[in-house]
Amino acid sequence: MSQAVPYTIVIGLEVHVQLLTRTKLFCRCPTTFGAPPNTQTCPVCLGLPGALPVMNRRAFELALRTAVALQCRIPPRTKWDRKNYFYPDLPKGYQISQYDLPLATNGYLEIADPAGRFAPKPIRIRRAHLEEDAGKSLHDEAAGVADSRIDLNRAGTPLLEIVTEPDIRSPLEAKTFLSELKLLLLYLEVSDCNMQEGSLRVDANINIHIPTASGMVATPIVEVKNMNSFRAVERALQYEAERQYVEWQATGLTKENAPKQTRGWDDQAEVTVAQRRKEESSDYRYFPDPDLAEVTIPAHQIERLRDEMGELPGALRKRLEQQYGLDAYASDVLVNQGKAVVAYFEQVARQCGDARRAANWIQQDVLRVLNERHIGIEQYPVAADELAELLRQVGDGQLITSRAREVLERMVQRGEKLEQAIAALGIQSVSSNQLRELCRQLVEANPRIAADVRAGKRQAVGALVGQAKKRNPNVNPAEVQRICLELIEQSE
């Protein structure tokens, strides 16, 4: 897509996802978030001498499930390595990670924008590997406290690191990729993806390519950290691309003659700030962890995971469009709400017999309530079969749309059942005989209007519709109009 800037942005992402296990990756300490500090530790995750790590079966399966869903190449065997560095929140002096035999490589995830701001494209996944988290360091910057405090509850929690190729060409694409990845992980039920609790963390590598008279120039790559929301990622990358352009104009520094840099996003100031890092720290001296056995991945295990995977967002969007005739926008909105909303929609659509009406009502009326109340569809007061029955009555002409909205509103606000709400609002369905009789009376009582209509002023019938609604608010205006016109023509 066209950009108003004289350069191309090149972005790769590194995403750390905390897997939904009950216990840590190599010991059986719980992973409960928010436990009092240093109450979820044992000799293994404290790095005490003689303790031995044992791989969490569930963590491995969740990682593998994700790798399969990301269409990755999965090797027949994989191993774990020690990544050596010193930091106070890393008690062993090394992190158990995966270096040269990660459990997944060469995958991809498709991204698209329903608003068409970029063309649909696959973002390649370079690798995904399973590793342990570090503990937490707390720095009390105020009060001049000299010490940092360390909480090791999080040390050893399973993380899946997912690294993309530098295929992302704009901050919007980066944000879209992250939303799509998060949605996929939620569908797979491998992570809760809660960014506030650190279950999903994002780092980005970014530089820009500038066409010049002497060929394409690439600026030094910058790794951006500390982005705490997808919105922050988008803004940090926007800022950083522009900053690199300005800096290149001033210094002429390129990827070839300047080292990679790390910068942190300051959400308040809306700038990236250079972080100091020792050159030595990138020398991790990986070697295979002798305490952990290799893991073999037989082909039938991958097949089984593929079979059990269920429908994923990309395929689901297409099915909703094909099976129910929804437009791309509507299917995107529903799928992005998660599996439970899609299931709710499908039940309403099936039972009311009009999928587009079901999609419209869910988008306009149901999702509004979910957003206002910050609840999931499970807590929505109106069950799918009740909404379906309401919409069926709208489709039959038994209930007019405006009254149906009042009924739904009442069901939501007061938790009433459909019948109750209809009765409480004094809505009685009008039988076709009643309706015909009402129209006959109106035509008879208004000979001038009938004459106008016969003379070709068909819109004059509107006055009869108005009168009908006054006499009985439950009548269907379109029906009244149709019957009145019919009666007037018959009486000619």
Next chain:
Amino acid sequence: MPVEINPALVRHIAELARLELDDQLIQRLASDLAEILAYVERLDELDTESVQPMAHALDLTDVFADDVPGPCLERQEALANAPKKDGEFFLVPAVL
């Protein structure tokens, strides 16, 4: 392929290991390390043409534990060996 163990390399390794070494010790360690590596390099004399590469000395794979919580240490126990603590946290010289 033998690596030349010079004082600069020893200094780099010491830095990574957070060891503070004086110049005299660095000289001695350089020759010690060179000797040790030369000794280990004798393994290169073995013909490994027909041996499968391996990441682990044991013929053992797929060791797993179930995802079921077990006991943790009491906090006082966990903090017991720390040189500095405040009853809740490990305390370390300020980082960052």
